[in-house]
Amino acid sequence: MKDPGIYTSRQLTTMLGYTDAEIRSAVASGTLIRLRRGWFAAPIHDARAASAVRDGGILTCVDALRFHGLWVPPGHDGLHLRRSTNLSGKHRGCRPLRGALRSATQAVDPIPQALSCAARCLDPDEWIAVSDSYLNITGKNRGDLRVELDGAGPTVARLIDKTDGRSQSGTESIARVRLRSEGFEVVVQPTVDRVGRCDLRIGLLIIECDSKLYHATRAGYFNDRRRDRRALGDEWLPFRLTYDDVLYGWTESLEDIREITDRERHRARSARKIALVEKSVRQSAR
Known part of the structure; x- marks a missing residue:
């Protein structure tokens, strides 16, 4: 467990072996910082945790x-x-x-x-x-x-009841919850042939929710484009949402998704497209 570098007097005595006299000496020398009565911080500590303790909590x-x-x-x-x-x-x-x-x-x-x-x-x-x-x-x-x-x-x-540990990012989780609240049947972390694992799927519509960290890299950028090309080539509909699209521009993003679904472009009508979806379901179940 991550250590914030902040301890109660009881923790100092029972876990770290300090005596009361040693605690007083450490405070005097600056080895320990008194935050409030009964609470102390090491010189290297979590600043926000220290602020909370100083404020009585x-x-x-x-x-x-x-x-x-x-x-x-x-x-x-x-x-x-x-x-x-x-x-x-x-x-x-x-x-x-x-x-x-x-x-x-x-x-x-x-x-x-x-x-x-x-x-x-x-x-x-x-x-x-x-x-x-x-x-x-x-x-x-x-x-x-x-x-x-x-x-x-x-x-x-x-x-x-609405949580799902398969989600790979906060943006993916929020998009899933919001889409399901709108009545969409959303598949989480589907496998798509020649593309691999995707974030979300609604019929033939593959929704990828970019996170700030991974997709800011050069390798991530080019890998995303390669996956999109393969998806399009196999008649899937790749649809990419940025971090800002999900967290700050959801209304417009949802309208764009509805532009596709209202015209039922995401529906698998032909035998080939039905087979694509069925194969994805089988691969995702492995």
């Missing part, structure tokens, strides 16, 4: 999820912390939709507690995307997530 919600390496949507830059009811600070505290807050024994909440708080701060499709990231990275499934978030309430339970 611990890091949770979006900030904790980001700390743990999960994909987090933009637009949630304020400090996300939770604190005991007997403490106060300048930042508004986060709290779960349902269920009691656990005692703060470490500077950064574990992922399940952070997800519970994030259900209040994130939009539903954003929360699902972050949870997809968690499942994808850890190899866990919906059942595991239900156990870890037991008691988080019916809203969270309904969101868990």
Whole structure:
């Protein structure tokens, strides 16, 4: 587990072997930094976690999820912390939709507690995307997530039902959730002959959701174009969405998708196209 470099006095004594006198000496020498009563930071520590502790809480919600390496949507830059009811600070505290807050024994909440708080701060499709990231990275499934978030309430339970750990990026997750909410039958991570794994498929329409990181590389750029050429050559309809298309321009992106589906260009009508789709279904099931 990633270490934020912030410890309670109990952790310093029981885990790291400090005595009370050694803690006082370390603070005096600058080896430890006192953040607030009973909480200390090493010289190298996570700055946002330290800010949360200084403000009477611990890091949770979006900030904790980001700390743990999960994909987090933009637009949630304020400090996300939770604190005991007997403490106060300048930042508004986060709290779960349902269920009691656990005692703060470490500077950064574990992922399940952070997800519970994030259900209040994130939009539903954003929360699902972050949870997809968690499942994808850890190899866990919906059942595991239900156990870890037991008691988080019916809203969270309904969101868990829409998660899918196969999604490879936050943009893919959000596009999937939004398309399904519009009534589209979306296939996740289909395999297409001569193309390979794709992000999403609606009939013959292959939707690729570019992430900022991978598709900014030269190799990724050329590989994308090669895949698109092969898809077109086999009569698929490649449709590429950028990060900005999904997160900032969804209304226009959806209109463009409907331009194709309203005219039923994505439908497999001929025997050849039906065979293409059937082959993709067989390959994807392997």
